[in-house]
Amino acid sequence: MANKSWILLLFVSLSFFACDDDTPDVPDDNFDRTALLTNWADNIIIPGYTDIAQGSKSMVQAAEAFQADPQPQTLNNLRDAWWKVYLVWQRVSMFEIGKAEELGLRDNLNIYPVDTEGVLENISQGNYNLELPSQRDRQGFPAMDFLLYGIANGDAEILEAYTTGDDAEELGIYLIAVVTRIDELLDVVLADWTSGYRDEFIDNNGNSATASVDKLVNDYLFYYEKALRAGKVGIPAGVFSGSPLSTHVELPYRAEGDQTLLLEALDYTQRFFNGKDYTSQQEGVSLKSYLNELDAQKDGTLLSELINAQFESARAKISQLESDFAKQIEMDNTKMLEAYDELQKNVVLLKVDMLQALNINIDYVDADGD
Amino acid sequence: MYTRNIKNYFSQYAEAAPLAVFRILFGTLMFISLLRFYANGWIEKLYLEPSFFFSYTGFEWIKPLGSWTYLIFVLGALSAIGVALGYRYRLSATVFFLSFTYIELMDKTTYLNHYYFVSLVSFLMILLPANAYFSVDALKNENLRKQYIPAWTIDAIKLMLAIVYFYAGLAKLNSDWLFHAMPLKIWLSAKTSLPVIGPWLQESWVHYAFSWAGMIYDLSIPFLLLWPRTRLLGFTFVVIFHVVTRLLFPIGMFPFIMILSTLIFFSADFHHRFLHQLSRILRLDKRIFDNRIKMSKGTFTHLLIPVIVLFFVFQLTLPFRYVLQPGELFWTEQGYRFSWRVMLMEKAGYANFKVVDSSTGKRFYVDNSQFLTPFQEKQMATQPDFILEYALYLEQYYQQQGIADPEIYVESYVSLNGRGSQPYVNPDIDLTQQDISPDNRNWILPFNDEIKGL
Structure with missing residues (x-):
């Protein structure tokens, strides 16, 4: 037989052989990445940013009312408005993609501990540009925590600082500058999503380091690992320093509420995994459904079930903590470390097992492969 | 008997044109590759931004040189042009080999088999008389101009290519690749959004077909290219294979390098026609190179043969070094690199x-x-x-x-x-x-x- 026909025969027979070898345990993946991105954009991300942008408008109004007339009622109104926005922030902080990524939204809105000396310096000197990178830890929600709860001891003294204090006027101006900046940044991000970025995000439905699924999942995991696990729990509990740093909690001045913020963040991290609609909580196309479509398993159990179970164990440990983490750390840091360990376990499931099953590129450098 | 055959083999001559074409294509592709590396911002991202670099044992002294790293790329790009032109060829080839290899040794994070391939080929190129024909050197210096060069100098490139394919095929003879279609199942399944073929890539039988076809392709392609009767078929497979992998995976310049490199298997006639076209564009008289002169077998060639033989003995054995190490190769990766294990596993x-x-x-x-x-x-x-x-x-x-x-x-x-x-x-x-x-x-x-x- 001539060489050529021999080799052709070989290649043709290949397909038959491959058919014979088709084992039923290997699932097909008819997953639709466009549907996934659409669910994320339309039912989770955009409603979340819409919610927070509205809340931040109320916060600005409350801040203006307080500045005009600092008294217990307006202070409490502002504190409530700020707290509501801060809670919603926990639901959208993970979506650091597009405009949010470009602006460094999380770094501008939620870097803590706040640089209190810097804040006071800004207030007394009056010339500051909050857009500068050097000003990032002098603004955002943590700066508000300081301005609303930490500027003096007790509500009476705080009100005094805004009314009869040496820098009372400048303090009010700074407060307005901080809320305005939060509001403006959130507006820009929402406007970008609703004026074109949504389509760009959904259309980029491929599988590469720069595709939307790969990028957002990387951002999501980065958030979970750095902002949630390390920032809210690990760093204050001393996981990375060897000794606890109780001043590094998210709310050093309000004190009560660290646990609430963390639980909110954890809830919405899990909701994103399950693709839950922002308002109706209806589950849509998600990382979970994608993993199930691929029948991704570990030791005979669905990977998505293991991940959800791990979210639950972390939640259980966090529920046992004090509302004020600084207090918890000083009283019994072991409980903080236990909560950290449960959060940590999901890093492995998400970053190793899930990323491999979904073939998501982990590197941000879009370099060549073999 | 054997010695006579071997002596006989090393005294055979061949047209120099295929090696000259290889030199031109290789140099040009290398120039484009380095330019592309720079244009993608990778010099900065991979060699300037990190604060720590992973070294190969014995090469810990090779590190990025801060902003001077750019100079190494400039040297590489300039010498690649020198190689393509055949201008001060040995110097150009040596500088290219050194600069390119230096870049690869700076941080083993970026290790890729095809970079290793480029380093090896550029090392061979230093030794081969690739400037004897259709080069600036030979144009300027009549003494260098040879229409015929020892046949083994062309075969050296062919053997290098054959090793890459065949060993890549051998590496695929494992149960994960053949009987679980792994890791192609993971990689192909993720390509849901590709037009036309996207849905097909979700089919299990497609994963198996790709795995087996890839294995058979790698093992058979050197032979298909060697035999004149199957050469065109083989080259068609080369083009299809590399175009498909280029569409599916981020593998940069590698497909083009391989497609153009395999042209060296084609007849001297083919290469003469290629150079004829090129000389018309360049307004050169190609005939001045067709001087019917054979390169003399000087002492240099005699010294060279043992070096080349040693080089290939090393190439043939190195990929098997893993058998000396305990444990599963894919797990411990002891002996995994420098062995043509190309796109063979998915590890997270x-x-x-x-x-x-x-x-x-x-x-x-x-x-x-x-x-x-x-x-x-x-x-x-x-x-x-x-x-x-x-x-x-x-x-x-x-x-x-x-x-x-x-x-x-x-x-x-x-x-x-x-x-x-x-x-x-x-x-x-x-x-x-x-x-x-x-x-x-x-x-x-x-x-x-x-x-x-x-």
Whole structure:
């Protein structure tokens, strides 16, 4: 037989052989990445940013009312408005993609501990540009925590600082500058999503380091690992320093509420995994459904079930903590470390097992492969 | 008898045109590759931004040189042009080999088989008389101008290419690749959004067809290209294969390099026609190179043959060095690199380092992003030599931070070809007490499965 026909025969027979070898345990993946991105954009991300942008408008109004007339009622109104926005922030902080990524939204809105000396310096000197990178830890929600709860001891003294204090006027101006900046940044991000970025995000439905699924999942995991696990729990509990740093909690001045913020963040991290609609909580196309479509398993159990179970164990440990983490750390840091360990376990499931099953590129450098 | 055959082989002559065409294409592609590397911002991202670099044993002294790193790329790009033109050829080829290899040795994070291939070919090119024909050197110096060169000098390139394909095929003879379609199942399944073929790539039989076709392709292509009767068919497969892989995977310039390199298997006639067209564009008189002069077998060639033979003996044996090491090759990766194991496995990992101050018992975890880029962290987490090198670096770092005797432990997990993640390094072993030499790697936990095959 001539060489050529021999080799052709070989290649043709290949397909038959491959058919014979088709084992039923290997699932097909008819997953639709466009549907996934659409669910994320339309039912989770955009409603979340819409919610927070509205809340931040109320916060600005409350801040203006307080500045005009600092008294217990307006202070409490502002504190409530700020707290509501801060809670919603926990639901959208993970979506650091597009405009949010470009602006460094999380770094501008939620870097803590706040640089209190810097804040006071800004207030007394009056010339500051909050857009500068050097000003990032002098603004955002943590700066508000300081301005609303930490500027003096007790509500009476705080009100005094805004009314009869040496820098009372400048303090009010700074407060307005901080809320305005939060509001403006959130507006820009929402406007970008609703004026074109949504389509760009959904259309980029491929599988590469720069595709939307790969990028957002990387951002999501980065958030979970750095902002949630390390920032809210690990760093204050001393996981990375060897000794606890109780001043590094998210709310050093309000004190009560660290646990609430963390639980909110954890809830919405899990909701994103399950693709839950922002308002109706209806589950849509998600990382979970994608993993199930691929029948991704570990030791005979669905990977998505293991991940959800791990979210639950972390939640259980966090529920046992004090509302004020600084207090918890000083009283019994072991409980903080236990909560950290449960959060940590999901890093492995998400970053190793899930990323491999979904073939998501982990590197941000879009370099060549073999 | 054999000696006579061998002597006979080494005294055969062939037209110099195929090697000249190879030189032109190789030099041009290398120039484009380096330019592309720069244009993508990779020099900055890969060699200037990181603060720590992973070294090959014995080459720890090769590091990026800050802004001077750009100069190495400039040298590489200029010498690539020199190679393509055949201008001051030996110097150009030597500078290209040195600069390109230096770049590859700066950080093993970026190791790719095709970079290794380029280094090897450019080393061979220094030794081969690729400037004897259709080069600036031969144009300027009539004494250099030869229409015929020893046939083995062209065969050396062919053998190099054959080794790459054949060994890549051998490496695919394992149970994961053939009987589980792994890792292609993972990679192809993710390509849901490709037009037309996207839905097909979700089919299980397609994963198996790709795996088997890839294996048969790699093993058979050298022979299809060698035999004149199947050459065109073989080249068609080469083009289809590399175009398909280019569409599916981010493999940069490699497909083009391979497609154009395999042209060297074609007849001298083909290359003459190619050069004829080229000389018309360049307004050169190609006939001045067709002087019917054979390159004399000087002492240089005699010295060269043993070097080339040694080179290939080394190339043929090196990929099998893994058999000397215990444990599953895919798991421990001892002997994995430099063996043409191309796109052979999918590995994901996570490594969490713990520092213990042995004098106080104080312990804490390391934030890897303080020292490594995400790309480096990813590569580190699945490769033991990276893990150990990084641990030893952390030891040094924390010594400077005032911990006299830091112990470094790592909690790590690796998932291989879709198996669930399993612990990778023994978390109870202080890595600072381990030797970087590959002989003692008992700190790697055993692989809980078996992959049969080569």
